Amino acid sequence: MSDTIDVVVVGFGPAGEMLASLLGRHGHRIVVFEKFPEPYGLPRMSTLDGEVARLLQHAADPAEALAESLPVRTVEIWGSDGKQKGRFDWDYKRGGHWSHLTLHQPNIEAAMERRIATLPNVEVRWGTSVVDLRADGAGYTTVTTSGGDSVTARYVIGMDGASSFVRDAVGIDVEVIHHHDDRWILTDYDVVEPLPRDLETRCYFDLDFDQPYFWGPNGTGRVRSDVRMLPGDDEEVEAAEERGLEFLERRVGIPRRHVRQTRRKLYTFRSQIAGAMRKGNVFIGGDSAHAMTPYMGQGACTAMRDAANLAWKLDLVLRGVARGALLDTYEAERLAHARFFVEGSLAAYKMVNPTTPEEAAARDAYLEATGGDVTPPIPPLRQGVQHRLPDGEYGAQAGEVAIQGVVRIGERQGLLDDLVGHGFQLISTLPLADLVGPARRDRLADLGVRVIHLGDGHVADVEGTYRDFLAEHGATTLLSRPDVYLFGLADGPDRSLALIDDLLAQVLAPTRVPA
Structure with missing residues (x-):
């Protein structure tokens, strides 16, 4: 059979689920x-950052998605000499959530799947492989499945993993940044008796030169080890x-009676990135576009960022509010951002896996001198939908992750997104709803912008989150995007109106256009 729809999504992992929702x-x-x-049904990722936790406020019921999650406030680093060399300090919030959470991945996926199941316009076809893509030259692509069915769509999105069929079918190349030949073994355990030395919640790297490993929680009541196999280890023997359980007792110091082992999986890493994220009306994201080692905990987070970025842009184009050129900013913004995490994760991998004892000793000395927190700051989005000043420079905080605070509106109190909903947010200490005028107001409505006036009698900034942020940056107004990145800041009425006009000019079509 043949059908014509708006979007085909290939792959239903975290990225595909986020996009579909x-x-x-x-x-x-x-x-x-x-x-x-x-x-x-089994966890792959074990950590999530606050930015993506905020996206789950909109893609799922966050209480369901983040059930059994725990904040990761510190990560210890132990050197090859068995002494602690430093720690990561993650005891802060990002986007209204703890900066890093450990969790049970099936909860996140099940919560998004439940939300999607309530949408009559979204159909999920399980057990169906895509075997062919054909563009018709008129802006549509026909997708054929292994069962012989075909669907014609305006856009096709490949979120189908590191060995992506979609990516290969449209001829997008992959750059292998590093070839990994070492083998690792991941083991998950359920805790059945309390663990010694707070090991149910502690998170650490043991950088033993011969056999480094990672230990940490995997959500409430679950723990995980990730261990490099020795060169001569037999895979069949090690998989037992x-x-x-022997490793748990010998290296971690936990008697086996305290846990029930639920999975033991051998794998190798990939460090690779696609040469593009779009070809015609076919896009790729998630592991289809980038794969990385787990040492920054950002593989799934980066994938879901792709989905959130593409979702709001596709929505505006499909509704005829924006021209198709807006979709060019998906690759422009996401490819460089993803490369940062691929290369950063590889740098962390090399830190964990020095090639000589001398390199290990030098690493330990460096970690001890720096306190261990060597994670580089996450760069802002660039080359896309960010506020520019009259001189062409990016405005303050443009492309950075947006803040989220607790607010009160009437009798209701909670995180801002839970009260006002998903979309663009124009937040100001000024009465911008009165200042924008009818023409701007209509165009803001086309974008679905929430206009939020902070102050007595309006929206109360309960914890001072917005007040402090705006004061720190000398601004009265912030404008954020649906993927929870800042478009930019402005100070005073005139610059606030200029901020709004810049967004409208960058995003909206002069008149509504067909998708």
Whole structure:
């Protein structure tokens, strides 16, 4: 059979789920193809950052998605000599959530799947592989499945993993940044008796030269080890449950009676990035576009950022509010940002895996001297939808992650997004709703911008989050995007109106256009 729809999504992991949920809520007709017959059901990622936790406020019921999650406030680093060399300090919030959370991934996926199941315009076809893509030259692509069905869509999005069919089918090249030949073994445990030395919540790297490993929680009541196999280890022997329990007792110091082993998986890393994220009306994201080592905890987060970025842009283009050129900013913004995490994760991998004892000793000395927190700051988004000043420079905080605070509106109190909803947010200490005028007001409405006036009798900034942020940056107004990045800041009425006009000029079509 043949059908014509708005968007086909290939792959239904965290990125595909995020995209289907955020885009599907706007009523666009979406079909998702997933080659596996049912959800995987086991955790892959074990950490999430506050930015992506905020996105889950809109893609799912956050209480369900983040059930059994715990904040990761510190990460210890132990050197090859068995002494602690430093720690990461993550005891702060980002986007209204703890900067880093440990969690049970199936909860996140099940919560997004439940939300998607409520959307009659989104259909998920489990156990269905895509075997062919054909562009018709008129802006549509026909997707053919292994069962012989075909669907014609305006846009096709490949979120189908590191060995992506979609990416390969449209001829997007992949740059292998580093070839990994070492083997690692990941083991998950359920805690059945309290663990010694706070090991149920502690998170650390043991940088033993011969066999480094990571230990940490995997959500409430679950823990995980990730261990480099020795060169001569036999994979079949190492995969046995007994070997995981032996390691637990010998290296971590936990008697086996305290846990129930739930999974033991051998794997190798990938450090690679696609040469593009778009070809015609076909886009890729998630592991299809980039794969990285787990040492920054950013693989799934980067994938879901892709989905959130693309979702709001596709929505505006499909509704005819924006021209198709807006979609060019997806690759422009996301590819360089993803490369930062691929290369940063590789640098962390090399720190964990020195090639000589002398390199290990030098690393330990460096970590001790710096306190261990050597993570570089995350760069802002660039080359896309960010506020520019009259001289062409980026405005203050443009492209940075937006803040979120607790507010009160009437009798209701909570995180801002929970009270005002998902979308662009224009937040100001000025009465901008009265200042923008009818023409701007209509165009802001086309974008779905929430105009929020902070102050007595309006929206109360309960914890002073917005007051402090605006004061720090000498601003009265902030404008954020649906993917929770800042478009920019402004100070005073005139500059605030200029900020608004810049967004409208960059995003909106002069007149509404067909998708």
